[in-house]
Amino acid sequence: MRPFEVYAAKDSNHAVALLAQHTATSKVKVIAGGTDLLADLKFSAHSPDVIVDISRVEDLKGLKITDEGLNIGALVTHSQIMRSPIIQEMFPALVDAAHSIGAVQTRNLGTLGGNLVTGVPSMDSGPTLIALDALVNIIGSTGRRQLPLIDFFLGPRKTVLKPDELLAEIIIPRQNLGKPTHFLKFGLRKGQALALVNVAASIWIDWDKNVFVAPRIALGAVAPKVIRAPKAEAYLEGRTVTPEAMAEAGRIASTDARPITDFRASAEYRRDLVAVLTKRALEAAYALGQSKR
Ligand SMILES: Cc1cc2nc3c(=O)[nH]c(=O)nc-3n(C[C@H](O)[C@H](O)[C@H](O)COP(=O)(O)OP(=O)(O)OC[C@H]3O[C@@H](n4cnc5c(N)ncnc54)[C@H](O)[C@@H]3O)c2cc1C
Structure with a gap:
């Protein structure tokens, strides 16, 4: 590991000022929980000159709940998400996603913001948040900008963040508070496994007509970044809720996916997983909606 300087930020303005000060002349990295970055520092040849500790x-x-919706600070850890009464009540899928990340130690240190900024296609917090139309607030020396989380990702380990910017906040919009959502992850073992495929589905139901409204299906580990399944969503919109419709949406979602074959699984196996997990996630989201009526 090469030597580097570390600056501890007192607040987000200070962090942004430190980034602005050092990015002009040095290679700078932010550290939050460090669960990803420390491994990178140890094994990567491209080490930073400066680390800004946030x-x-x-x-x-x-x-907290605000006029915008549910605002989650980037430094909220996976364990805090699991313990939050607000999230337990409104978004059990986020609890499940957080619970599927690493082991207790990783969840105690690892942050939601850090998970998203890694830009890894198999990240476990991305699909649920994308299925809930989450937004992100980014702050930098030139000000603040907001964009949909789905547009935050550019490709494997690539996001829109500039070197002098921080991911500050993740927002689940007010209209989606309590939207029935379900997350499923399939890995090669039960604990401490990266996802072969992970899926989140969120739906509203028009109970008078028993039809799907605003269905969202988000898929992880089957494309260069977390994606939505637009054809499957379009198929479900306004359609009567039946087991057959959910199975067909799963089949269509498997054609929305663009998986690769690697040493962990073939593309065909991953497509099958998308079909099965999407159907199950839709069924579970529907059951959750029924239980909340
Ligand atoms: C043993 C182990 C198991 C794991 N299992 C899983 C798993 O099952 N599923 C999964 O999805 N992940 C897993 N991870 C990955 C990792 O733990 C998570 O992605 C974690 O949430 C990262 O958060 P962090 O705060 O530790 O990020 P850090 O390591 O501090 O940072 C990660 C990256 O994000 C940048 N960064 C962090 N926060 C910000 C911010 N607010 N603004 C700008 N840049 C920022 C850093 O510069 C760095 O590039 C695992 C990691 C380990 C070590």
């Missing part, structure tokens, strides 16, 4: 920045740690 782990003590209190204004990035909150989780």
Whole structure:
């Protein structure tokens, strides 16, 4: 590991100022929980000259309902998501997704923001948030910008973040508070496994007509970044809820996926998983909606 300088930010303004100050002349990295970055520092040949430590920045740690919806600070850890009564009540799928990440130690240190910024296609928090139309707030020396989370990802390990920017906040919009959602992950073992495929589905139901409204299906580990399944969503919109419709949406979602074959699974196997997991996620989201009526 090469030597580097470390600067601890006191608040988010200070973090942005440190980034602006050092990115002009040096290669700079942000550290939050460090679960990903420390391994990178140890094994990567491209080490930074400067690290900006944001782990003590209190204004990035909150989780609250606001006029916008549910605002989750980038430094909220996976364990905090699992323990949050608001999230347990409104979004059990986020609890399941957080619970599927690594082991207790990783979840205690690893942050939601850090998980998203890695840009890894198999990340476990991406699909549920994308299925809920989440937005992200980014701050930098030139100000603040907001965009849909799905547009935050550019490709494997690539996001729209500029070197002098921080992911500050993730927002689930107000109209989706409590939207029935389900997350499923399939790995090669039960614990500490990266997803071969992960899927999240969210739906509203028009109970008078028993039809799907605003269905969202998000797929991980089957494309260069987390994607939605637009053909499957279009198939479900306004359609009567039946087991056959959910199975057909799964089949269509498997054609929306663009998986690769690698040493962990073939593309065909991953497509089959998408079909099965999408159907099951839709069924579970529907059951959740029924239980909340
Ligand atoms: C043993 C182990 C098991 C794991 N299992 C899983 C798993 O099952 N599923 C899964 O999805 N992930 C898994 N991970 C990956 C990792 O733990 C998560 O992605 C974690 O959430 C990363 O958060 P962090 O705060 O530790 O990020 P860090 O390691 O601090 O940072 C990760 C990257 O994001 C950048 N960064 C962090 N926060 C910000 C911010 N707010 N603004 C701008 N840039 C930022 C850093 O510069 C770095 O490039 C695992 C990791 C380990 C070590």
